[in-house]
Amino acid sequence: MKADPNRVLTGSHYLDGNHACAEGAIAAGCTFFGGYPITPSTEIAERVSRRFPKVGGVFIQMEDELASMAAILGASSGGAKTMSCTSGPGFSLMMENFGLGIMLETPCVLVNVQRGGPSTGLPTLPGQADMMQARWGSHGDYEVIALAPDSPQESFELTIHAFNLSEKYRMPVLIMTDECVGHMTEKVVIPPADQIELVERKYTKKKPGEAWPYDPDDDGISPLLPVGKGYKFHITGLTHDERGYPVITAKAHEWNVKRLMDKVNDHVDDIIWLEEQDVDGAEVVVMAYGISSRVMQPAISRARKEGIKVGQIKMVTVWPFPEKRVRELAAKVKSLVMVEMNLGQVFLEMDRCAAGKCRTHLVGHFGGTVHKPDEIYDAIKEAVK
Amino acid sequence: MSVSANQMTEEHPMEKLLRMDRIPHIWCPTCGLGTTVTALATAIDDLKLNYDNIAVVSGIGCTGRVAGYMKLDSFHTTHGRAIPFAVGLHIARPEMKTIVFSGDGDLVSIGGNHFIHTARRNVDMTVICVNNFIYAMTGGQVAPTTPLTARSSTSPYGNYEHPFNLPRLAASSGATYVARWTALHVRRLTQAIAEAISKKGFSFVEVIAPCSTLYARLNKLGSGLDLMKFYHDNAVIKHGADVNEVDIDFQSKIIVGKFVDIEKPTYLECLNEGNERVLGDKYKPWGGCNGDN
Ligand code: SF4
Numbered sequence A: 001m002k003a004d005p006n007r008v009l010t011g012s013h014y015l016d017g018n019h020a021c022a023e024g025a026i027a028a029g030c031t032f033f034g035g036y037p038i039t040p041s042t043e044i045a046e047r048v049s050r051r052f053p054k055v056g057g058v059f060i061q062m063e064d065e066l067a068s069m070a071a072i073l074g075a076s077s078g079g080a081k082t083m084s085c086t087s088g089p090g091f092s093l094m095m096e097n098f099g100l101g102i103m104l105e106t107p108c109v110l111v112n113v114q115r116g117g118p119s120t121g122l123p124t125l126p127g128q129a130d131m132m133q134a135r136w137g138s139h140g141d142y143e144v145i146a147l148a149p150d151s152p153q154e155s156f157e158l159t160i161h162a163f164n165l166s167e168k169y170r171m172p173v174l175i176m177t178d179e180c181v182g183h184m185t186e187k188v189v190i191p192p193a194d195q196i197e198l199v200e201r202k203y204t205k206k207k208p209g210e211a212w213p214y215d216p217d218d219d220g221i222s223p224l225l226p227v228g229k230g231y232k233f234h235i236t237g238l239t240h241d242e243r244g245y246p247v248i249t250a251k252a253h254e255w256n257v258k259r260l261m262d263k264v265n266d267h268v269d270d271i272i273w274l275e276e277q278d279v280d281g282a283e284v285v286v287m288a289y290g291i292s293s294r295v296m297q298p299a300i301s302r303a304r305k306e307g308i309k310v311g312q313i314k315m316v317t318v319w320p321f322p323e324k325r326v327r328e329l330a331a332k333v334k335s336l337v338m339v340e341m342n343l344g345q346v347f348l349e350m351d352r353c354a355a356g357k358c359r360t361h362l363v364g365h366f367g368g369t370v371h372k373p374d375e376i377y378d379a380i381k382e383a384v385k
Numbered sequence B: 001m002s003v004s005a006n007q008m009t010e011e012h013p014m015e016k017l018l019r020m021d022r023i024p025h026i027w028c029p030t031c032g033l034g035t036t037v038t039a040l041a042t043a044i045d046d047l048k049l050n051y052d053n054i055a056v057v058s059g060i061g062c063t064g065r066v067a068g069y070m071k072l073d074s075f076h077t078t079h080g081r082a083i084p085f086a087v088g089l090h091i092a093r094p095e096m097k098t099i100v101f102s103g104d105g106d107l108v109s110i111g112g113n114h115f116i117h118t119a120r121r122n123v124d125m126t127v128i129c130v131n132n133f134i135y136a137m138t139g140g141q142v143a144p145t146t147p148l149t150a151r152s153s154t155s156p157y158g159n160y161e162h163p164f165n166l167p168r169l170a171a172s173s174g175a176t177y178v179a180r181w182t183a184l185h186v187r188r189l190t191q192a193i194a195e196a197i198s199k200k201g202f203s204f205v206e207v208i209a210p211c212s213t214l215y216a217r218l219n220k221l222g223s224g225l226d227l228m229k230f231y232h233d234n235a236v237i238k239h240g241a242d243v244n245e246v247d248i249d250f251q252s253k254i255i256v257g258k259f260v261d262i263e264k265p266t267y268l269e270c271l272n273e274g275n276e277r278v279l280g281d282k283y284k285p286w287g288g289c290n291g292d293n
Helices: A017-027 A042-055 A065-077 A088-104 A131-136 A152-169 A179-183 A250-265 A291-305 A323-330 A346-354 A373-384 B005-010 B033-046 B063-069 B082-092 B104-110 B112-121 B166-173 B186-198 B212-218 B224-234 B267-282
Strands: A011-016 A030-035 A058-061 A081-086 A108-116 A122-126 A172-178 A185-190 A234-236 A274-277 A284-288 A310-315 A317-319 A335-339 A359-363 B054-058 B073-076 B097-103 B125-131 B177-182 B202-208 B235-237 B254-261
Touching: A011 A017, A011 A152, A017 A030, A017 A042, A017 A081, A017 A108, A017 A152, A017 A172, A017 A179, A017 A185, A030 A042, A030 A065, A030 B082, A042 A058, A042 A081, A042 A179, A042 B267, A058 B082, A065 A081, A065 A088, A065 A108, A065 B082, A065 B112, A081 A088, A081 A152, A088 A108, A088 A131, A088 A172, A088 A234, A088 A250, A108 A152, A108 A179, A122 A179, A131 A172, A131 A317, A131 A346, A152 A172, A152 A179, A152 A185, A172 A179, A234 B063, A284 A291, A284 A373, A291 A310, A291 A335, A291 A373, A323 A335, A323 A346, A335 A346, A335 A373, A346 A359, A359 A373, B033 B063, B033 B125, B033 B186, B054 B063, B054 B082, B063 B073, B063 B097, B073 B082, B082 B097, B082 B104, B082 B112, B082 B125, B097 B104, B104 B112, B104 B125, B104 B166, B112 B125, B112 B166, B112 B202, B125 B166, B125 B186, B166 B177, B166 B202, B166 B254, B177 B186, B186 B202, B186 B254, B212 B224, B224 B235
Parallel strands: A030 A058, A030 A081, A081 A108, A108 A172, A234 B073, A284 A310, A284 A335, A335 A359, B054 B073, B054 B097, B097 B125, B125 B202, B177 B202, B235 B254
Antiparallel strands: A011 A185, A108 A122, A274 A310, B177 B254
């Protein structure tokens, strides 16, 4: 399915990451946005509130983030493509119903424009320290999909991609951007609508009375049941069976949770998106995501000029973690380096997957500002020793 | 009677609206919830609504289980979030009747903020709140509705917090329809639910219902049946009563009736009118996403 031309601002624009993200959502066909103001994400909500009335859609400023997240699940259940955006403290509140979205398997997109934490932290300055919260923030076992744009252009593109993944895998998808990308203004090229491919929601082909809400196809993903069409289905945040009925047993729980995990784990090759450069034959591979993957560039170039064999991987998706790829690389390289604006979160995954086969280095940062190229350069020098 | 015993056991009169494959339900004998669910089912039946066009949303708790027993599109959400979930659902599908059915702890304690804001916006939905004065599912803890001096497992020496007066809370927050009945007033409760569902805007029905297992036991009030007798002797019907005067004290008179029934534009009407006024032809009116949205 192609995007609706009435919703796509085709052309070259000068936009910040937050505005570009809003345009991505509109182009993707988002028609419901429940939000709550919080710095540094608010511009997404503001842009949506201006644009929706002209393209079709409801922006509602909910009473808090608990409600925002609940509302986008409700609207998505009603058939809308839905989104919300937030930052640190709001993300914490949203974790409750993010878990409900995982359990109900409700497509929707949640954007976290990361700032410095913990608590109120640094409202106006960047961080990447919510990455583990993105992975584990709601209680229980589950898998997530999280994307990390590095620019306004990618904020536009990855928002569309996030909607597509959420529809394809019937689950909430996270966009883990940050204040720097959110407020950075750059050229954004929005293509014609017929060049924007959208994934249509998969509804059941079965008739009312024959269909259940959790009856997976061969790909492990259950087609949704539409509301208001006589299916009279039930869905619950409780552990449930294929009928959506609560079943409070260990056996049902295994069936339920395993499916939530499998639908991501069985499709990691489709979901994981890495941009690799000069990785073959590299002695050191530097990994980063979001803004840090741009910040690492000057340090890598400098090291390369000095003859150091440095490869780089920009993780467009951070979750699911590219476990297989890291294991392969660990057997080949001297060192893996992770650059991230926190004190070692995704690094822990890299280190786990390296499993002692190579050295691992963290170039962490407290946040509030991006890394200095020298810190990354020094880490590369250390890593190649 | 010409009905044989055999025929009588064959079909429950509300079978068309209940998930019979989930019966028996989890509720205790003489709990007021069954009666309240029957009132909802009867109201829906009386209104001759298309069952396909009704959604029920519940939160967590004994009452939160209601969504799971209604043979309608039904959603069992998180604790306190039934209303905001329903807000999204309603906006996506405004042609459907959205009914939130949950308990007092769920709707006005953890969900209190959503309750007042959704009433303020006058979102077109019906909220049925079963008030049994206690957190039942978790074992009888004090609720924001527990009357002063009443005992609960976390107010073992009697509750000393002022409880909410729910009709006043709903009315002052902007509800267009506010009524209170008890589980004893089945006919009037059914009628009130039917009126609330038909009402445009945020309609609210409080149902005072016995929690036989916890509230009654912890307060030595006898069985659920004894509480029904208490309602019989102490409920005072006062339509149009000033909501400031319908507080409930421990084992006091309970004022019931229809307190508020007013007209006011709904959230979606305001949204469409407000945007049309400013944007004119440029505005794309919102009609939900059942069609081509
Ligand atoms: S604990 Fe109380 S409210 Fe819950 S089912 Fe039993 S009687 Fe009803």
